[in-house]
Each structure stands twice: as C-alpha cells, then as structure tokens.
Amino acid sequence: MMARDQGIFSIDNPWPKIGWGMAVGVLVVAAVLGFGVLGRYQQNDSNLDLWNAICRGLGVTSDNGPEAETQPALHTTTRIAWTRGTLDQVAAGKREHGAFIALNCSACHGQGGVSTSTLIPTLAGMDAAVVYKQLDDYRSGKRLWGVMGAMAKALSPQDSADVAAYFADQLDGLPEIGSNRLPESGRSLREADPARRLVYAGDPQRGIPPCSACHGPGGYKIGAPALQGQQAAYIERQLASFAQGMRENDIFEQMRVIAKQLTPDEMRAVAAFYGGRAPKAESMAVR
Structure with missing residues (x-):
C-alpha cells in the first residue's frame, strides 16, 4: 500500500490528469477545426454556417428549407385521360350541332374540314378523339396557338365532342382507319427508302419506334392523329416543333423524344411520305 502511494500511481501524482486533459483538449481542438472552421469552406460555393458545417461533417443534412417552401404547380402535358367517361363523351358527340360550330372553322380548315393550305391540317376524316383532345389542349393552354386558343376557349367540352363528331364523319379528307389495324407486311429495317423504313420499322438503335x-x-x-393524306408541310412543322420543345402536349413526351432523334432531312422525308399518300378508294365509302 505504501509502495503504490509513493509510485506513479500515487494519489497525488498529477501526470495522469495532465495526460487525459491534453487528450481531451486535442479532441476538442480537432472537432472545432474539423466541424466549425475547415468544414465551413466549400470550393466554388458560399461558406456554410456553423450548424450546417457540423451537420455536413457528421454526414447528415440540416436543410429543412424545401419542406417549408411552396411547391410549384404540377406540370402536365394534357388534361385528357382516356377514361371510360371521356370516351363516352366523345362517342356521344352530336354531328348536327357540330356542323353549326364548324362554320367558324371553315375559314382556316376549309369547307368540311378539307384544308387547302399547306400550313393548316385537314380535319375531315380525323378520329373524333384526336380533335376532342387537341381542342381541350388549346383550351387549357397545353398547346399554344393564338387563334386556336381563343376559338377553343369559346367551346364547352360538349361543343368539342360535337364538332369532333362532325369532322370525323366528313368525306374526301383523310382515309378511314381500317378495322383490322394491322401493320402492312413486307416492311423491314432493310428498306432502302429512309422514310418507309422509319414509318414501318423505325430505328431501334436510336430508340425510334415505327410511326x-x-x-x-x-x-x-x-x-x-392519322397522318395519311395530311398536309406534308404541316407534318414537318409539327415534328420540328416537338423536337425544339415548342410543342409539348404529347402524353409522356413521346413525340418530343422521337422528334429530337430525327434529322431535318428525315422529318421532311416522313412528312412527304404521309402527305403524298392518296386516300384509298375503299376509304371514300359513306360512313
């Protein structure tokens, strides 16, 4: 007992306390420098405050700002969803009332929806669901075009269904969509004509499905929309608008993704291919 009291383990020996004190001091200085001083500096960015520097040093985030911030409005490409209710409303369109509404459309889209301008699409024979969707996109501002925006805002959803039914029933316009809807045979990736290859086979290497x-x-x-017999210049302009992001009412951005992969020559070739296809004789029958 006497030996311990007189050795390094003596109760009165100050060195253990000094050693522990120095160790604690080093840890405190290291924490202050690591978390409070050095941790505040960021390359190519503003310095952090003490709290953020400590949190970053511990590997956690102290950013609770976004939680309290006002969230931006959800951006959607269209308000239309092909629910049973929407399809029923389109199918219930009244052609007689649609004919009256269409009188306001003939100045641009031509008599009965058959356009004579290379810059304006033909609506005669267009599927009613297509016309209905585009009118709602114009009405909601999802698709922008001054004249059409004003025209569409004057129409109710029922008016849109009515005029869509009228144009879908018109003759001498776009060919009728066949009932079997099966792709034509004899078209493959080995097709020499680039337009026919894109229309019937696409380009898998670029992720382009067949048109x-x-x-x-x-x-x-x-x-x-059906493109057979449509105005070629109109098709080409719409492809360019999708590619440049000027038109963005395509659901899931499908057309924007595809159009960005096309060269200007390919856009022109595809537009000429569809624009040069005359309506088939059997599609001209009264519907």
Missing part, C-alpha cells in the same frame, strides 16, 4: 404503330397505316393509338 405506323400509332399513326398508321395499319397501327393506331387512341389520340394519335
């Missing part, structure tokens, strides 16, 4: 899968001939997707 005919949605727009025909053969294939069809609800809400996708």
Whole structure:
C-alpha cells in the first residue's frame, strides 16, 4: 500500500490528469477545426454556417428549407385521360350541332374540314378523339396557338365532342382507319427508302419506334392523329416543333423524344411520305 502511494500511481501524482486533459483538449481542438472552421469552406460555393458545417461533417443534412417552401404547380402535358367517361363523351358527340360550330372553322380548315393550305391540317376524316383532345389542349393552354386558343376557349367540352363528331364523319379528307389495324407486311429495317423504313420499322438503335404503330397505316393509338393524306408541310412543322420543345402536349413526351432523334432531312422525308399518300378508294365509302 505504501509502495503504490509513493509510485506513479500515487494519489497525488498529477501526470495522469495532465495526460487525459491534453487528450481531451486535442479532441476538442480537432472537432472545432474539423466541424466549425475547415468544414465551413466549400470550393466554388458560399461558406456554410456553423450548424450546417457540423451537420455536413457528421454526414447528415440540416436543410429543412424545401419542406417549408411552396411547391410549384404540377406540370402536365394534357388534361385528357382516356377514361371510360371521356370516351363516352366523345362517342356521344352530336354531328348536327357540330356542323353549326364548324362554320367558324371553315375559314382556316376549309369547307368540311378539307384544308387547302399547306400550313393548316385537314380535319375531315380525323378520329373524333384526336380533335376532342387537341381542342381541350388549346383550351387549357397545353398547346399554344393564338387563334386556336381563343376559338377553343369559346367551346364547352360538349361543343368539342360535337364538332369532333362532325369532322370525323366528313368525306374526301383523310382515309378511314381500317378495322383490322394491322401493320402492312413486307416492311423491314432493310428498306432502302429512309422514310418507309422509319414509318414501318423505325430505328431501334436510336430508340425510334415505327410511326405506323400509332399513326398508321395499319397501327393506331387512341389520340394519335392519322397522318395519311395530311398536309406534308404541316407534318414537318409539327415534328420540328416537338423536337425544339415548342410543342409539348404529347402524353409522356413521346413525340418530343422521337422528334429530337430525327434529322431535318428525315422529318421532311416522313412528312412527304404521309402527305403524298392518296386516300384509298375503299376509304371514300359513306360512313
């Protein structure tokens, strides 16, 4: 007992306390420098305050700002969803009332919806769902075009269904969509004509599906306009608008993604291919 009291373990020996004190001091200085001083500085950015520097040093975030901030409005490409209710409203369109509304459309889209301008689309024979969707996109501002925006805002959803039914029933315009809706055979990636190759086979290497899968001939997707017999210059301009992001009312951005992959020559070739296709004789029958 006496030996311990007189050795390094003596109760009165100050060195253990000094050692522990120095260790604690080093830890405190290291924490202050690491978390409070050095941790505040960021390369190519403003310095952090003490609290943010400590949190970053611990590997956690102290940013609770976004939680309290006002969230921006959800951006949607269209208000139309192809629910049973929407499809029923489109199918219930009244052609007689639609004919009266269409009198306001003939100045631009031509008599009965058959356009004579290369800059304005033909609506005669267009699927009613397509016309209904585009009118709602104009009305809601999802698709921008001054004249059409004003015209669409003057129409109710029922008016849109009525005029869509009228144009869908008109003759001498776009060919009728076939009932079987199967892609035409004999078209493949080995097709020499680039327009025919894009229309019937697409370009898998660039992630481009065939145009005919949605727009025909053969294939069809609800809400996708038929392009056979449409104004070639109009098709080309719309492809360019999608590619440049000027038009953005395509659901899931499908057309924007595809159009961005096309060269100007490919856009022109595809537009000429569809614009040069004359309506088939059998599609001219009274519907």
